[in-house]
Amino acid sequence: MASESKGGLGFLSAPPAAPRLSDGEVAAKYPRMRGQVFLGIFLGYAGFYLIRNNVSIVSQIFKDHDIMNTVQIGIVANSVLIAYGLSKFFMAMLSDRANARYFLPLGLALSALVNMLVALVPVITASVGLFATVMFINGWFQGMGWPPSGRILVHWFSTNERGWKTSIWNCAHNVGGAGVGVAAAFALQNWATSPDDWRPAFWFPAIIALVVAIIAFFLIRDRPEAVGLPPIEEYRNDPAKVEMTDDEVEGMSWVQVVLKHVLTNRIVVLLALTNVFVYTLRYGVLNWIPVYLGDYTGAEVSDGIMGFAIFELAGIIGTLLCGWVSDKVFKGWRSGAGILFLAGTGVAIALYWLLPSTAPIWMFYLLIALIGGLIYGPVMLIGLQAIDLSPTNVAGTAAGFTGLFGYILGATLASTGVGVLIHNFGWDVTWIVMIVICVVAVIFMWIVGRDERKLMNEREAQASATE
Numbered sequence: 001m002a003s004e005s006k007g008g009l010g011f012l013s014a015p016p017a018a019p020r021l022s023d024g025e026v027a028a029k030y031p032r033m034r035g036q037v038f039l040g041i042f043l044g045y046a047g048f049y050l051i052r053n054n055v056s057i058v059s060q061i062f063k064d065h066d067i068m069n070t071v072q073i074g075i076v077a078n079s080v081l082i083a084y085g086l087s088k089f090f091m092a093m094l095s096d097r098a099n100a101r102y103f104l105p106l107g108l109a110l111s112a113l114v115n116m117l118v119a120l121v122p123v124i125t126a127s128v129g130l131f132a133t134v135m136f137i138n139g140w141f142q143g144m145g146w147p148p149s150g151r152i153l154v155h156w157f158s159t160n161e162r163g164w165k166t167s168i169w170n171c172a173h174n175v176g177g178a179g180v181g182v183a184a185a186f187a188l189q190n191w192a193t194s195p196d197d198w199r200p201a202f203w204f205p206a207i208i209a210l211v212v213a214i215i216a217f218f219l220i221r222d223r224p225e226a227v228g229l230p231p232i233e234e235y236r237n238d239p240a241k242v243e244m245t246d247d248e249v250e251g252m253s254w255v256q257v258v259l260k261h262v263l264t265n266r267i268v269v270l271l272a273l274t275n276v277f278v279y280t281l282r283y284g285v286l287n288w289i290p291v292y293l294g295d296y297t298g299a300e301v302s303d304g305i306m307g308f309a310i311f312e313l314a315g316i317i318g319t320l321l322c323g324w325v326s327d328k329v330f331k332g333w334r335s336g337a338g339i340l341f342l343a344g345t346g347v348a349i350a351l352y353w354l355l356p357s358t359a360p361i362w363m364f365y366l367l368i369a370l371i372g373g374l375i376y377g378p379v380m381l382i383g384l385q386a387i388d389l390s391p392t393n394v395a396g397t398a399a400g401f402t403g404l405f406g407y408i409l410g411a412t413l414a415s416t417g418v419g420v421l422i423h424n425f426g427w428d429v430t431w432i433v434m435i436v437i438c439v440v441a442v443i444f445m446w447i448v449g450r451d452e453r454k455l456m457n458e459r460e461a462q463a464s465a466t467e
């Protein structure tokens with residue numbers, strides 16, 4: 001891609017193509033490099049989740065020791081989410097022109113630094129405003145994780161294998177999410193100087209994240225062409241679903257490309273809208289598990305936390321299954337898998353709603369696992385579709401655009417909107433609204449699916465015509 005080396009980002013700019021290696025060298029080096037860069041983004045993205053929002057981990061300590069009340073905790077936690085949603089889009093615009101080998105480790109190291117400052121500089125947490133501002137900055141650096149990972153996925157893995165590979169990579173966020181709990185618990189147990197000392201839960205995961213950033217730097221390479229290898233489409237003889245024409249490559253500025261292929265691209269805009277509903281479902285069910293189980297069944301707080309963990313763990317299985325189904329059953333037609341999993345989510349939510357309050361807790365857990373397993377498929381698929389259905393040099397921006405909608409609208413609706421629904425209308429109306437959201441999401445995914453199918457058919461026709 002001609003524009004790859006013209007990033008204008010100084011040392012961060014994407015490197016130019018290196019001289020092409022011989023066929024023998026390509027055959028030996030390509031598989032090894034693919035494994036190496038994949039490990040780099042898997043560890044790297046898990047590292048981001050170690051330090052994304054550790055406020056929620058220590059919120060109980062904040063509350064119990066009157067360091068912060070729930071409203072203040074909510075303000076700080078929301079500032080991370082909002083910054084993350086904005087950054088996932090705006091930093092992606094830089095990432096698409098940047099060397100992923102530098103961009104991802106830099107973001108992770110900066111985020112680690114912010115977490116260490118929170119732990120070690122008491123004045124930051126003395127005021128909610130300053131704490132929220134610093135965590136906003138943390139959320140901003142967190143947005144430097146997904147886009148370079150998407151860039152690696154789109155440049156090193158071709159269309160017909162990307163579903164499965166992306167779904168495996170996507171489990172990094174579940175691994176990191178589980179890892180932060182273990183790391184924080186270990187740190188608090190070993191280094192907390194008093195029952196209200198929450199600081200080890202910030203600085204210890206940050207040290208691990210710094211080490212991960214260094215490892216990621218050594219593992220990641222920006223693009224196959226940057227190390228003398230052919231583009232992945234050529235190496236695997238698997239055309240991309242969308243490519244820029246020669247006229248576009250030569251004649252359009254990068255901003256014009258973003259405008260055409262992301263901001264006014266019907267399919268990317270539809271994906272972003274679908275993501276609002278998918279993220280409302282993801283966080284709308286997840287965030288309220290402890291409250292629902294407590295209200296409806298009288299379950300203990302610990303039962304609710306168990307439900308929370310079950311939802312996340314089931315997400316790993318569902319994500320892998322969804323990626324595999326999209327490659328093997330739907331042959332790269334991601335929307336087919338998305339429709340199937342979203343429809344399943346609707347059914348599972350209906351069962352969760354209708355289960356009698358006297359049913360044993362394991363039945364609630366089973367349905368929570370089903371909802372978590374099913375909704376994380378579409379969560380992963382939307383990012384995957386965005387990078388699949390846009391040219392490779394704006395793939396991260398397209399995924400970031402869907403993330404912007406998912407976090408700014410979806411996650412907000414899931415917290416404030418669902419809270420208002422529960423408070424004013426009760427659980428029955430809340431679950432009915434959730435099921436309606438599933439139906440709307442299915443309709444949006446079906447519309448995306450028609451466009452996706454058309455693009456796939458066009459690419460296949462072009463590929464057979466050139467054979």
Ligand SMILES: O=P(O)(O)OC[C@H](O)CO
Pocket residue numbers: 088146170173379380381383403
């Ligand atoms: O919600 P995010 O941006 O952390 O992304 C989580 C998954 O990777 C979505 O594919």
